[in-house]
Amino acid sequence: NITMAAEMSDAHRRFLQVLMSHGIMEGAEARKLHRRCCEISKVYYAQDKLDDFVTTINNQLQPLFMQIRKGMSEVDGRTHYALVNMAETEITKMASDYAENELELFRKTMDLIILSDNGFASSTDILNCANQLKTKKMKKKEAEQVLKIFVDDKWLSERNGEYTLHTRCIMEMEQYILSAYQDVAKKCNICHSLAIQSQACKTCGIEMHLPCVGKYFKAQSKPRCPQCNDVWPYEIP
Ligand SMILES: [Zn+2]
Numbered sequence: 684n685i686t687m688a689a690e691m692s693d694a695h696r697r698f699l700q701v702l703m704s705h706g707i708m709e710g711a712e713a714r715k716l717h718r719r720c721c722e723i724s725k726v727y728y729a730q731d732k733l734d735d736f737v738t739t740i741n742n743q744l745q746p747l748f749m750q751i752r753k754g755m756s757e758v759d760g761r762t763h764y765a766l767v768n769m770a771e772t773e774i775t776k777m778a779s780d781y782a783e784n785e786l787e788l789f790r791k792t793m794d795l796i797i798l799s800d801n802g803f804a805s806s807t808d809i810l811n812c813a814n815q816l817k818t819k820k821m822k823k824k825e826a827e828q829v830l831k832i833f834v835d836d837k838w839l840s841e842r843n844g845e846y847t848l849h850t851r852c853i854m855e856m857e858q859y860i861l862s863a864y865q866d867v868a869k870k871c872n873i874c875h876s877l878a879i880q881s882q883a884c885k886t887c888g889i890e891m892h893l894p895c896v897g898k899y900f901k902a903q904s905k906p907r908c909p910q911c912n913d914v915w916p917y918e919i920p
């Protein structure tokens with residue numbers, strides 16, 4: 684039984700072009716864009732059909748090893764859509780865009796973030812690494828400039844001088860991170876996606892995203908670990 688994939692219309696092409704130029708979009712923004720693209724191209728529009736619309740695009744993207752993926756922001760739990768490259772599963776995706784020592788700095792930053800308790804690396808720790816790179820050392824000014832580029836390119840996010848992985852980066856590199864950091868990178872106990880910014884049970888070690896913690900423990904006065912039932916010792920976001 685052969686099912687023909689639905690063909691892309693101008694609306695699909697327009698949607699893809701805009702998403703391509705942004706790299707990642709929040710769900711609300713993507714829904715608005717979906718509507719606008721259908722109106723401009725005068726094709727059928729239904730508010731609740733964005734995921735079908737995206738599936739049609741994904742069927743066409745498959746031979747190019749690209750995919751529009753749906754994921755969640757670790758900060759606010761909101762849905763995002765990102766265009767990701769499936770061809771390469773490692774940091775080699777970034778290889779064509781950055782110099783060798785910039786990539787080394789990114790890897791070191793990723794190590795710091797993933798090995799940390801809360802999913803953040805301080806700029807001080809990152810700048811210390813920059814001074815010890817094997818490929819080519821970076822001065823402080825230069826390293827700060829490179830970090831800014833990683834933020835602009837949506838690989839890193841910065842908050843008060845602390846760096847974490849951008850939602851786009853997590854959506855693109857989830858599989859790579861889970862296999863490269865097998866012993867430390869964990870999936871969220873609630874939504875089963877990779878958890879970088881998270882709370883971890885001190886007894887059994889399970890991790891939960893902050894928005895997932897908030898949703899799960901909503902209205903509970905004495906929250907307990909869903910796995911081992913020990914007291915959950917953190918402030919509930
Ligand atoms: Zn989660």
Ligand SMILES: [Zn+2]
Nearest residue numbers: 884887908911
């Ligand atoms: Zn536990």
